Amino acid sequence: xxxxxxxxxxxxxxxxxxxxxxxxxxxxxxxxxxxxxxxxxxxxxxxxxxxxxxxxxxxxxxxxxxxxxxxxxxxxxxxxxxxxxxxxxxxxxxxxxxxxxxxxxxxxxxxxxxxxxxxxxxxxxxxxxxxxxxxxxxxxxxxxxxxxxxxxxxxxxxxxxxxxxxxxxxxxxxxxxxxxxxxxxxxxxxxxxxxxxxxxxxxxxxxxxxxxxxxxxxxxxxxxxxxxxxxxxxxxxxxxxxxxxxxxxxxxxxxxxxxxxxxxxxxxxxxxxxxxxxxxxxxxxxxxxxxxxxxxxxxxxxxxxxxxxxxxxxxxxxxxxxxxxxxxxxxxxxxxxxxxxxxxxxxxxxxxxxxxxxxxxxxxxxxxxxxxxxxxxxxxxxxxxxxxxxxxxxxxxxxxxxxxxxxxxxxxxxxxxxxxxxxxxxxxxxxxxxxxxxxxxxxxxxxxxxxxxxxxxxxxxxxxxxxxxxxxxxxxxxxxxxxxxxx
Amino acid sequence: xxxxxxxxxxxxxxxxxxxxxxxxxxxxxxxxxxxxxxxxxxxxxxxxxxxxxxxxxxxxxxxxxxxxxxxxxxxxxxxxxxxxxxxxxxxxxxxxxxxxxxxxxxxxxxxxxxxxxxxxxxxxxxxxxxxxxxxxxxxxxxxxxxxxxxxxxxxxxxxxxxxxxxxxxxxxxxxxxxxxxxxxxxxxxxxxxx
Numbered sequence: 001x002x003x004x005x006x007x008x009x010x011x012x013x014x015x016x017x018x019x020x021x022x023x024x025x026x027x028x029x030x031x032x033x034x035x036x037x038x039x040x041x042x043x044x045x046x047x048x049x050x051x052x053x054x055x056x057x058x059x060x061x062x063x064x065x066x067x068x069x070x071x072x073x074x075x076x077x078x079x080x081x082x083x084x085x086x087x088x089x090x091x092x093x094x095x096x097x098x099x100x101x102x103x104x105x106x107x108x109x110x111x112x113x114x115x116x117x118x119x120x121x122x123x124x125x126x127x128x129x130x131x132x133x134x135x136x137x138x139x140x141x142x143x144x145x146x147x148x149x150x151x152x153x154x155x156x157x158x159x160x161x162x163x164x165x166x167x168x169x170x171x172x173x174x175x176x177x178x179x180x181x182x183x184x185x186x187x188x189x190x191x192x193x194x195x196x197x198x199x200x201x202x203x204x205x206x207x208x209x210x211x212x213x214x215x216x217x218x219x220x221x222x223x224x225x226x227x228x229x230x231x232x233x234x235x236x237x238x239x240x241x242x243x244x245x246x247x248x249x250x251x252x253x254x255x256x257x258x259x260x261x262x263x264x265x266x267x268x269x270x271x272x273x274x275x276x277x278x279x280x281x282x283x284x285x286x287x288x289x290x291x292x293x294x295x296x297x298x299x300x301x302x303x304x305x306x307x308x309x310x311x312x313x314x315x316x317x318x319x320x321x322x323x324x325x326x327x328x329x330x331x332x333x334x335x336x337x338x339x340x341x342x343x344x345x346x347x348x349x350x351x352x353x354x355x356x357x358x359x360x361x362x363x364x365x366x367x368x369x370x371x372x373x374x375x376x377x378x379x380x381x382x383x384x385x386x387x388x389x390x391x392x393x394x395x396x397x398x399x400x401x402x403x404x405x406x407x408x409x410x411x412x413x414x415x416x417x418x419x420x421x422x423x424x425x426x427x428x429x430x431x432x433x434x435x436x437x438x439x440x441x442x443x444x445x446x447x448x449x450x451x452x453x454x455x456x457x458x459x460x461x462x463x464x465x466x467x468x469x470x471x472x473x474x475x476x477x478x479x480x481x482x483x484x485x486x487x
Numbered sequence: 488x489x490x491x492x493x494x495x496x497x498x499x500x501x502x503x504x505x506x507x508x509x510x511x512x513x514x515x516x517x518x519x520x521x522x523x524x525x526x527x528x529x530x531x532x533x534x535x536x537x538x539x540x541x542x543x544x545x546x547x548x549x550x551x552x553x554x555x556x557x558x559x560x561x562x563x564x565x566x567x568x569x570x571x572x573x574x575x576x577x578x579x580x581x582x583x584x585x586x587x588x589x590x591x592x593x594x595x596x597x598x599x600x601x602x603x604x605x606x607x608x609x610x611x612x613x614x615x616x617x618x619x620x621x622x623x624x625x626x627x628x629x630x631x632x633x634x635x636x637x638x639x640x641x642x643x644x645x646x647x648x649x650x651x652x653x654x655x656x657x658x659x660x661x662x663x664x665x666x667x668x669x670x671x672x673x674x675x676x677x678x679x680x681x
Binding site: 073075399400 | 599601602603605606607608609610629630632633634636637639641
């Protein structure tokens, strides 16, 4: 009996010793990063997952992208927090890939590195006048009202003009329009940053144009967001009824897309309905279709500032099955405005040593496995290096898209582990993962922010919010964030 | 018919109330601190899924539990079968008035619920496997349809698990959890940002 017990004990301790941890580093703590971490922890009992993020705050665009008046969308933070608090998971905030630690260093310390750092830059139009003052990317504007520390000094001028043009008709464009047009009393109850609330309170913007290159059958927004913007109090909605005429090609497109069909129906209903106060409201939202930006004109009174956008009218041309592109007609018109927000797409930025497809703005990959060559051999992989989220598939999709995206990347990792690709016995030095990373960052004097440090920021933000009837007031400067985290 | 409508409306109201309560409970749980300790942690720690120790969201139950039942009558439940991504079936008993999302989580069935039933995501998408059962459900609201627009592998009998509430007529209902990866790879549907 005693021998039997001793033997089971021995077996057990042996098995603990033999199941060496699998060190995994996820770069980026947004939805793609957290879903990847969650799935790695569930599928691999030996996995130790470290999540690094360049900000002192986790959750990526759930914190700095999702609009302040969409609190329900942010509830997913609860789930991500449970992942971060898992015993085999650690958060290293305030750690920048490329400067705090290099990609090659991470790959030496970890068996698996998953890059999920998203898209922190913007696509550009590449047209004349794009650098004039008063023209911004929607991303900066969103970061600003969401209290991103890099946008604290963004300060868009909302007082010198009554007209804003938003280029693009996706959900980000609709978010931005809604924030510009929603009654301030409604925004004041959200977690919108106080600096933005103050600026919006003094805003003189009364008229907003949402401009798309194609028609209402191709609008890129979702029904929920559209319904919301159409329902804003005391707002006149303007849509040209002639724009709503459908060609047979449009009808074909709508037949196959439930979401586009529902968006189109909402737009048609808005165009034809005549609400009680129509025409009497102070604020207007214009949906403008079939217009492509051609150039920006400089103001004659305010040197260096934008005064109007020149649009070229477009028509649609079939370019594939159920796919139409906008082509210019050579007819132009100017729209006078003092503020332009470009909502035409985000763009990922590569780091040193990372293969990158400049044309598509993504890391070349096969189901999440990073390919060594952006154009050439599709079978040559970067061992142990994976991507997930926007860096993998481009800047589209909702939070849930990352769930499926992470599932795909994690199953690629699992396949490679089963094949024995990742944990090679030939490596001379055993990988230590987080232990060594901590040492390396300590030596470089990088102050990391752990999940419990973030909880200090979190409760301070909630405390500040509670005094002014908001769910939270975000700490919007690097100094405050780091000070509170270390307090 | 009218009775069941009223019952359903009642269940919905209870559900709404409890949802709000559970959200405010969560917020309170996070902000009330004594000596640096969180008072009531918003989650219980139950095992979830494949042995990973994740703490689970604690939904406030939408129905009275057995021992608080006033008439002393036994609690009514219906039989629900979930068919998971790999085709494996699990049959559970769900109390009348409880949503399929809550029921799944109480029974360790892996159904995502990113927004915890607040109609702000599509992750608890389920497919009602029998058209007749599907027809017994009230039509989805605009808000639910807005979310279903974004669900992967949408079918004619798709619903959000958080909006399907157990009622006697649904006894024996079978719900499939869509195989996400396959849909993602094949269908190529690209929803737009949040």
